[in-house]
Amino acid sequence: MGKDRHFLDQLLSRMTLEEKVGQLSLYSADVKLAGAETVNPALTFKAPESRFDDIRAGRVTGVFNGYGEDYVRSLQKIAVEQSRLGIPLIFGADVIHGFRTAFPVPLAEAASFEPELAERVAETAAAEAAAEGLHWTFAPGADLCRDARWGRVVESYGEDVLVASRFAAARVRGFQGGDLSDPRRLMATVKHFAAYGAAEAGLDYNTAEISRTTLIDHYLPPYRAAVDAGAGAVMTAFNDVDGVPASANRELLTGLLRDRWGFEGFVVSDYNSDFETVAHGLADSPREAARLCFLAGLDMCMQSGLYADHLPGLVASGEVEEGAVDRAVLRVLRAKQALGLFENPYRGLGRAFDPAPARALAREAARRCQVLLKNADGVLPLKAGMRVALIGPFAREHQHLNGAWAIFAANGLSVNLEEGFLAALGPDALVVEPGCGIAEPIAGGLDDAAAAARSADVVLLALGEGQHMSGESRSRSDIGLPPAQLDLARAVKQAGKPVVTLLRTGRPLAIPELAELSDALLVTWFLGAETGAAVADVVLGRAAPSGRLPMSFPRRVGQAPIYYARKPTGRPPQHPPGPFTARYIDVEPTPLYPFGYGLGYGRVEYGPTQVSVAELGWSETLSVSCELVETAGAAIEEVVQLYIRDVAASRIRPVRELKDFRKVAIAGGARVVVAFELQTADLRFAGEDGALIVEPGAFDVWVAPHAQAGVPARFVLLDRHGAEPPGVG
Numbered sequence: 001m002g003k004d005r006h007f008l009d010q011l012l013s014r015m016t017l018e019e020k021v022g023q024l025s026l027y028s029a030d031v032k033l034a035g036a037e038t039v040n041p042a043l044t045f046k047a048p049e050s051r052f053d054d055i056r057a058g059r060v061t062g063v064f065n066g067y068g069e070d071y072v073r074s075l076q077k078i079a080v081e082q083s084r085l086g087i088p089l090i091f092g093a094d095v096i097h098g099f100r101t102a103f104p105v106p107l108a109e110a111a112s113f114e115p116e117l118a119e120r121v122a123e124t125a126a127a128e129a130a131a132e133g134l135h136w137t138f139a140p141g142a143d144l145c146r147d148a149r150w151g152r153v154v155e156s157y158g159e160d161v162l163v164a165s166r167f168a169a170a171r172v173r174g175f176q177g178g179d180l181s182d183p184r185r186l187m188a189t190v191k192h193f194a195a196y197g198a199a200e201a202g203l204d205y206n207t208a209e210i211s212r213t214t215l216i217d218h219y220l221p222p223y224r225a226a227v228d229a230g231a232g233a234v235m236t237a238f239n240d241v242d243g244v245p246a247s248a249n250r251e252l253l254t255g256l257l258r259d260r261w262g263f264e265g266f267v268v269s270d271y272n273s274d275f276e277t278v279a280h281g282l283a284d285s286p287r288e289a290a291r292l293c294f295l296a297g298l299d300m301c302m303q304s305g306l307y308a309d310h311l312p313g314l315v316a317s318g319e320v321e322e323g324a325v326d327r328a329v330l331r332v333l334r335a336k337q338a339l340g341l342f343e344n345p346y347r348g349l350g351r352a353f354d355p356a357p358a359r360a361l362a363r364e365a366a367r368r369c370q371v372l373l374k375n376a377d378g379v380l381p382l383k384a385g386m387r388v389a390l391i392g393p394f395a396r397e398h399q400h401l402n403g404a405w406a407i408f409a410a411n412g413l414s415v416n417l418e419e420g421f422l423a424a425l426g427p428d429a430l431v432v433e434p435g436c437g438i439a440e441p442i443a444g445g446l447d448d449a450a451a452a453a454r455s456a457d458v459v460l461l462a463l464g465e466g467q468h469m470s471g472e473s474r475s476r477s478d479i480g481l482p483p484a485q486l487d488l489a490r491a492v493k494q495a496g497k498p499v500v501t502l503l504r505t506g507r508p509l510a511i512p513e514l515a516e517l518s519d520a521l522l523v524t525w526f527l528g529a530e531t532g533a534a535v536a537d538v539v540l541g542r543a544a545p546s547g548r549l550p551m552s553f554p555r556r557v558g559q560a561p562i563y564y565a566r567k568p569t570g571r572p573p574q575h576p577p578g579p580f581t582a583r584y585i586d587v588e589p590t591p592l593y594p595f596g597y598g599l600g601y602g603r604v605e606y607g608p609t610q611v612s613v614a615e616l617g618w619s620e621t622l623s624v625s626c627e628l629v630e631t632a633g634a635a636i637e638e639v640v641q642l643y644i645r646d647v648a649a650s651r652i653r654p655v656r657e658l659k660d661f662r663k664v665a666i667a668g669g670a671r672v673v674v675a676f677e678l679q680t681a682d683l684r685f686a687g688e689d690g691a692l693i694v695e696p697g698a699f700d701v702w703v704a705p706h707a708q709a710g711v712p713a714r715f716v717l718l719d720r721h722g723a724e725p726p727g728v729g
């Protein structure tokens, strides 16, 4: 029944206009989201029970963020047995980094530099969510982000276009697999289309003020990668792009997404983002908002009810053709068909799910996302037999392990830092003191913490951001450590013991003083259910840190946005900064820690970058290699990075662009040669008319451990006729 194309055409032919519009209307399970009505007072909130009538009348295509045997089965039963045509509902949710088992946040996952790990995590999260009746996830977020003030950087894959592209595609593959009707899979949604992460000043929902070539070269490719990986849906962004809100932006939703990229799934708004085109000042009424969004290519409304209220009238007036409504409805019905919902509306429900493998993967992923930024005198891994003082607001809590968008996580099952270290060290070797709150002092906390530090051989200082300090609508104007925490760090340092800082965060933080007073600095992000076990694994040497920074850490918030792939300027920064160059008079222009940086427990020396030829023919492949030597006698997993610079081009190119990366295991003392390949296609950029072009000429190329390291080799790309372009010298 549900498999063939004619079935949908026949179904469509039987639908009334109201039923068609119902397939384009998605509503939240917990309809009254706190605060939402303050944003859009005109919103029509209805009690969940009233949805039953809407479902019976065919006015609802699906529900989001509701799940579980009873909830899903009860609503689906109404849809398939009591509505006129029995069209099944689709159940969506924000399965962003896990479902019941919380995995590391996306920014942490990017730090692993292992897209294949992200694919495994997405597959596991899908199986867990599908077992509770979900069909559709609103992930991956593919928003490139270069400004750490933006709260949703925690949901991004950081500042680099290649990293974001590879992770977004990997997660689509992990969620969807090869057959969406598999009851252990979810349909993926790439979001937020487009350039949501370019919010000016890092202020969430703000305009994305970027040039067209920056949009094409840096912000669009991650969405494209997810679309090319087969994402079933695209979600529009809250922001405007070049003056037109994304939900009503025809150039984006139709010209680019459908006509040029060939996207065949459906486009869903973000929460009321269609209605918000009125607040943006694009539409002068909700009816006009409905018209503009539908004609731009928005298929489905999330929560606003805009199409339910206005699309029938727009069709009656001839402003919208019913044929266009039919095409949008077919895109939604095809998704439900691909999910197998017509054959089995209760797909996945009741399937037993064993959490043990998910917990094991959560621990493995949490280990591989941690980034070691400093390790003076090899204080890590800790020596056996040391007495440890675990101090800080994150030493003994469960609430702040998971980070933003872990709304379904079974928190009671998670392992916090105290539990992780207690299991590893035993009660006699561990003393725990909060010392202060996340943002406020505790009476006597500093004294108790200092005493604990004096009683121990080493201090583990658990500091950073609380769960509520990043995420949606959580932009920060100051990305430093809360003063109460800095006071604690200073007090503990006075005890004269080695200090290992465990930095919990959903973004790069400006922490120069904390880095200075820490003997070791380990970025632990938000690692999810197995936080305590995974951090103990790395700190105690049961696993080595292998993460690298997916985003630059600034010295001060005033440097934001700061990123490695910056343009050279006519007066490039100098070291030390010189007059009349790109510099600040009060801080180094470089980041505190650059993109791609991180340490292991071994040490790797890079030899010179070698190129297979000095002159590369237009259709030839260049091999770029480097010999690496581990010199500390300890095994290491090194993220080897390949960067290029197009030295001179018709549109100026960044000082560096990452073109490949690979995590390589190197035994202690071993020598390995790592080689990459570059083709002409890898050298493309947006030309004057926006089309991707390649220009012959000189290129620098690095095989390096991070974005500020290495000495480049040079090659010349010959033109199509094998000649050196003029001016190459």
Ligand code: GLC
Binding pocket: 094, 138, 191, 270, 271, 472
């Ligand atoms: C939110 C977010 C979006 C999420 C949606 C549904 O406002 O912007 O990422 O998927 O609403 O919860």
